[in-house]
Amino acid sequence: MKGVPMRLVLLGTALSRSCSCGAFQHNMPPETSLLLSHCYNRDLPRAMQTLDTMERRGVWADAIAYSELIKCCLAHKAVKEGKHVHHHIFSNGYQPKTFLINTLLNMYVKFNLLEEAQILFDKMPERNVVSWTTMISAYSYVKLNDRAMELLIFMLRDGILPNMYTFSSVLRACERLCDLTQLHSSILKVGLESDVFVRSALIDAYSKMGELLEALGVFREMVTGDSVVWNSIIAAFAQHSDGDEALSLYKSMRRAGFSADQSTLTSVLRACTSLSLLELGRQAHVHVLKFDQDLILNNALLDMYCKCGSMEDAKFIFNRMVGKDVISWSTMIAGLAQNGYSTEALNLFDSMKVSGPRPNYITILGVLFACSHAGLVNEGWYYFQSMKNLYGIDPGREHYCCMLDLLGRAGKLDEMVTLIHEMTCEPDVVMWRTLLDACRAHRNLDLATYAAKEITKLDQHDTGAYVLLSNVYANSKRWDDVAEVRRTMRARGIRKEPGCSWIEVNNQIHAFIVGDKSHPQIDEINRKLNQYIRRLTDAGYVPDTNFVLQDLGEEQSEYSLRHHSEKLAIVFGIISFPREKTIRIWKNLKICGDCHIFAKLVAKQEQRHIVIRDPIRYHHFQDGICSCGDYW
């Protein structure tokens, strides 16, 4: 192994250079103290003037003074002066110490001049752990992740041992699980796992790869930590839609004596959002007031109110936010659209064009969603076609999906097929499923079969395809075909996800599944439900058994419909809340047509405001109508 002698040679060179560098530290001229004093006062013009005088007289300052001068340039964001200092330091044949070159490197990185930093780095006669870490951190910051990982390898080859700074930087750049595992074991080997920076970076890296159990493992090994480590693990679960775990970790964090900061509250709000916990979200809002100016936190608050279906609160927050960014606007536009206020969403987009930030990819999705859910086909086409010209945004998969959805809802099946063929990307399962769903709604059996085949070509186990196809057949009462689809599903081990609805009562979540008898108040719920249905039937309600997807016979079909999870949840809401309180329910599948009619009628009869959130949108039921205008 020739590595060891090489290291010795390098060390020798470095020592001889540092000796020559030390030479200019003798004869320290009086100008040096003047330079230092200007730098400490952050008086850059005078400091640069002093430097010029020194150049003219042929005297030089020491490394400390130069490093202060560089800090002064950074504080003034003075790139030109910074470069001048760089050339000054290298002029007259001096060889600055590694410490000083690192300061220059750092300056270039902070000025976002990575190329200059790299050129300087390449010329360095000796690079220490700080030099390498500065470059690695710079590349990971601008997401040139491969380059950052590559530098780590070169660094190790050079025989330089990474420290906690290096690991926390490189962990941000790590994209592959195998690399992460290797980094993790290196961290353990050098004993840096207890460093709080390394630990939080590890948790974050595992979280980004969806390895939440690993992240939790790293977290649980912590003996002493800080709030950032707690925030990392809470964010990990909040971001992966495990709101329960995020909230339970948050409680443990408080018990452990840490207080919530902006980051904690943002994750808590996100958890409330994913669980539709409006009341808990309101409680978090009280703590948010402490951090009134925090944009990210306010965006999360805004999103929470939108997603929990409370648009009055969302509008209030949005209107009083200062310095709204593109995320604030996009959140509000999508929120309005999803809650059924399509016109308001499009109006808001108009104001954004006049006085807001430049719309981005996601803003346009909200706009297309608004068009789609209001049946505005022409407007949808207009926005879709103009996004490239007006905002320079190329339509992506999601935009095509939105357009397909728009056409599908409007029953324009032919245009859907044309768009699928004209797209710049290959159609995926979601797109075919959108076509299939449109075929179900508009009863096109042949096209439905075709779409279902395309889906199974891409994914044999796509539950949605089978369920939708069996719905298509059920709608046409082709029970043999329904049975055939179900047989295939059984043979392939595919099970339909059962419909489930949730409602929050007194800070507790109550879950209902179709025909569920496990709820402690189920007898009372069923009694009330029968009572409502009797009254509604007198008022003309006819159960629409088209939404029952098995050949059960009318009587049994009605029983199944009657006990759909959303009906049970609605009745439980009515029993539990006073009349003036909005009943908020969320469910895992799209609302069924019969339950939609039921909700409208019961909202009118009982004078209630009912909000049902499904995976893609919201239905606000009041006075016998729904905010979706029966178009969903």
Add this chain to the structure above:
DNA sequence: GTAGGGTTAG
């Protein structure tokens, strides 16, 4: 002289 956590769609 080098390092960690939070927001919009699906």
